[in-house]
Amino acid sequence: MTGAEWPPTPIAAVQQVSLSEEVTARIREGIVTGLLRPGQHLREADLADALQVSRSPVRDAFARLNHEGLVTLRRHRGAVVVGMSAEDIEDLYSLRRSLETLAVRLAASRATAEDLGALRAAAAHVQTDSEMMRERQFAEADIRFHDLLYRAAHHDRLYACWSMVRPNIFRFLLTRNIANADYKAIFKDEHSALAQAVADSHPDAAIHLIDDHLQGSYVRLVRHYAPQPEDGRAPGAQERQTPLL
Amino acid sequence: MTGAEWPPTPIAAVQQVSLSEEVTARIREGIVTGLLRPGQHLREADLADALQVSRSPVRDAFARLNHEGLVTLRRHRGAVVVGMSAEDIEDLYSLRRSLETLAVRLAASRATAEDLGALRAAAAHVQTDSEMMRERQFAEADIRFHDLLYRAAHHDRLYACWSMVRPNIFRFLLTRNIANADYKAIFKDEHSALAQAVADSHPDAAIHLIDDHLQGSYVRLVRHYAPQPEDGRAPGAQERQTPLL
DNA sequence: CGCTCATATGTTGTCGACAATCGACCGGCT
């Protein structure tokens, strides 16, 4: 009994999101969906105008997105949306493998009953309406499962590291069309097996599974990378064509 | 030829530090040295007054220190200096092992000649005036070596993760009196061997060395933890006795 | 006497404005 879940009917606590977090989410959304293109210069005043807020929350959002690696922040020169190169995918996944290996090992010993239930539910949720899911929902479901995996590790700093990686993975999942039927089946099976290994407290098995899972995910991502045309940073002349948000 | 080092005489570029970074460094210094005690409530206005700046840089600093895990930030309730529990040490070192294992593996293949030179110099620097070094300098030298190790990996996001861990390790090194002659010799030997393995491009050997090195460091830290009296968060009544900075 | 509700206080979140700084453009000199 953790004492945190009451009443039994899971009424989600109204999350009092700060305006900064809201702005951060909006801009992040714009970046991961591709509305804000790589190489595009983001001006605080413009974003503040577009979002009807002051520059302070926008400034705060830039700092957070910088920590997440979605924008680069140069002194007195503002924020620039970073591009996604093959090296980025490689770095992201090498880091993710290190982090997630630790996560599943810890989860295998620290996960509570609630954690395991949430994990199984997330893995099953992909199964239930697997056919009708659009790319966006599929990417969200995938991210959600791995997020629960990290949460089950009960390691705040590890989760903070994952929070830096997560938006980038989400961005990859959205831009590469990763959501076809084969992948869905693969993900469902692997997620379920992973949840089972964690539930059974078999860290070695779980580590092996997450390693294969991430390796496969990485391979599929780089396979989809080559046909992707013109993903580097824009030439610079046509940066301001798209509206800001 | 990287083209970044000229003239041959290494004139350090004057680093234009933002006021926010300066404030961040000051407060971080106060926390790691123990001037700002665990559990102490930090008010933006007080810090701003003490440092003769506005609240904006202090606010920015709080956000950074929150990312580093040195303070916790609660909505409308400000920042609180976090304590150092045995679980923190365990979590920090489990995370550090994952990160640094990846770092040395990458460094073994990506390190440039300059990286290796800096690594060897840092390892040797501990050797040269090993006897006269005070705890503070020793801790700085240790951190500096590992920092160079991460830099040699040329993995920005990995380095960002290390930047979150680093201040905490530094804090541990300062509060546990880790700087006696034996430890110095151990660190010198292990750092040198590590630098050599990286220089020889032997990732497996380097991984093994870093694993042992961190394991030994962890054991020494927890050994010094027990005799440490009253390190948890203060009872709350005597929080404001010490001056702010 | 204990509990609930309204008030009060202090702190943070947000805002608009000023000033410092950076990059670009232009004129003058070698």
Add this chain to the structure above:
DNA sequence: AGCCGGTCGATTGTCGACAACATATGAGCG
């Protein structure tokens, strides 16, 4: 013609003030 220095516009970094929120305090009631 090429290079250097000065000036200008644009953008960010910092500031002080206001408003919103959370907690603490005290009165009223059962």
